[in-house]
Amino acid sequence: MLPWKQVWGAFCLIVILGALSLSPVQCRTSNFQAVSDYQAINCRKHTALLTDFGAVGDGKTSNTKAFNSAIQHLSKFASDGGAQLIVPAGKWLTGSFNLTSHFTLFLHKDAVILGSQGDGRGRDAPGGRRSALIYGTNLTDVVITGNNGTIDGQGPNWWKRFRKGELNVTRPYLIEILYSDQIQISDLTLIDSPSWFVHPIYSSNILVKGLTILAPIDSPNTDGVDPDSCQNMRIEDVYIVSGDDCIAVKSGWDQYGIAVGIPTEHLIIKRLTCISPDSAVIALGSEMSGGIRDVRALDITAINSESGVRIKTAPGRGAYVKDIFVKGMVMKTMKYVYWMSGAYNQHPDDKYDPNALPEIKNINYMDMVAENVTMAGQLAGIDRDPFTGICISNVTIGLAPKPKKLQWNCTDIQGVTSNVSPKPCALLPSKGDDQGCPFPEDRLPIEDLKLKTCSLKTFYP
Known part of the structure; x- marks a missing residue:
């Protein structure tokens, strides 16, 4: 029988050879553990630990270099089955880092990625915008997931400085993916983003699933998920507490969005729960100058939120919001x-064309129940540019103890209703109690995306 040390040495050699030059790799004398299998659009052939690249999970040491070194190293395996970087248990302080294609970032359940503090453009200040904490552009096949690990943007200091007017550039987002295809962001807890949490833009074939997104209800601009000029996207099983819109669908701002002309389209939102006392559960706009169409929302729960589905636009936006379908929504305290609103008059500068009028049409809401509501509907289109094709059916709205005296305030809109209480305004006449609004019977391609079961095994200290 071989001595124990020789057996162990042979085992270590096998592990090292099997890693196919993933270096640096160490044989650890700790327990061999298997992380639970996880679901992903694609599994990976190669694996590395963040600690293999010198990372220290004490919540104080900067690991920006370790993240970037690890991802750069793993990018070599994009054409050979891809690679996954495991973030083990610990608190991993880091600045912004870029992702790569055919890559998975996996967070252990006790892992916390902490966004480092720094200067943060866009809406906050004219100087620019700091890069998102986790960033990628021109990528294919990227997964950010875990067994409910945490990404913490450490937003309070950013919010404080924003309110004091101390920033000369705009606060960063938490996760931002640009010009990319086949993206999955799932099974994580995201907390305290300096600004927006999840921002895919100019991208397609996107799955956002199983996220818990948390920010104080008074935190500024902490949108949950912002699909921006994206196509074929699925958002499901997401819980959001936010100081801004839980889901904000966008496609560019005034003349700049018109020039790019990329719409957000073929978006489905299912099983969303939202708490946002000062904002919308689902907002369409206000930046919608590339167009928004074919948005489908089902099984939505709103609790203590300002509005259910809100359309925000203005002269100067151009483009359209059309073919919107919302079905099965429960609202409590709204x-x-x-x-x-056709008068959401925030503009990037004074160069917009006030004659660029948006087209808002074919907006359908059905099968909804609400309670403790202050006002049923505030619907205001644009003079000489009314919002048309509005349909509301099978809706029961219970009023708050002290509701608005006028429950429906309607101007410059056209549409019909069916089986709606309290009785809608005259611009939304009843078409009969048995006449429901339409909902698409076809399925979007992203709905038929089948996830693979991926196994992840590694050493942990």
């Missing part, structure tokens, strides 16, 4: 159930 300021508005329905809110549409």
Whole structure:
């Protein structure tokens, strides 16, 4: 029988050879553990630990270099089955880092990625915008997931400085993916982003699933998920507490968005729960100058939120919001159930064309129940540019103890209703109690995406 040390040495050699030059790799004398299998759009052939690249999970040491070194190293395996980087248990302080293609970032359940503090453009200040904590551009096949590990943007200091007017550039987002295809962001807890949490832009074939997104209800601009000029996207099983819109669907701002002309389209949102006392559960706009169409939302729960589905636009936006379908929504303690505004007059500069009028049409809401509501509907289109094709059916709205005296305030809109209580405004006449609104019967391609079961085994200290 071979001595124990020789057996162990042979085992270590096998591990090293099997890693196919993933270096640096160490044989550890700790327990061999298997992380639970996880679901992903693709599994990976190669694996590395963040600690293999010198990372220290004490919550104080900067690991920006370790993240970037690890991802750069693993990018070599993009054409050979891809690679996954495991973030083990610990608190991993880091600045912004870029992802790569055919890559998975996996967070252990006790792992916390902490965004480092720094200067943060865009809306906050004219100087620019700091890069997102986790960033990628021109990528294919990227997964950010875990067994409910945490990404903490450490937003309070950013919010404080923003409120004091101390920033000369705009606060960073938590996760931002640009010009990319086949993206999955799932099974994580995201907390305290300096600004927006999840921002895919100019991208397609995107799955956002199983996220818990948390920010104080008074935190500024902490949108949950912002699909921006994206196509074929699925958002499901997401729980959001936010100081801004839980889901904010966008496609560019005024003349700049018109020039790019990339719409957000073929978006489905399912099983969303939202708490946002000062904002919308689902907002369409206000930056919608590339167009928004074919948005489908089902089984939505709103609790203590300002409005259910809100359309925000203005002269100068151009483009359209059309073919919107919302079905099966439960709302508890709301300021508005329905809110549409054609006078959301924030503009990036004074160079927009006031004659670029948006087209808002074919907006469908059905099968909804609400309670403790202050006002049923605040619906205001644009003079000489009314919002048309509005349909609301099978909706029961219970009022708050002290509701608005006028429950429906409607101007410059056209549409019909069926089986709606309290009785809607005259611009939304009843078409009969048995006449429901339409909902698409076809399925979007992203709905038929089948995830693979991936196994992840590694050493842990």
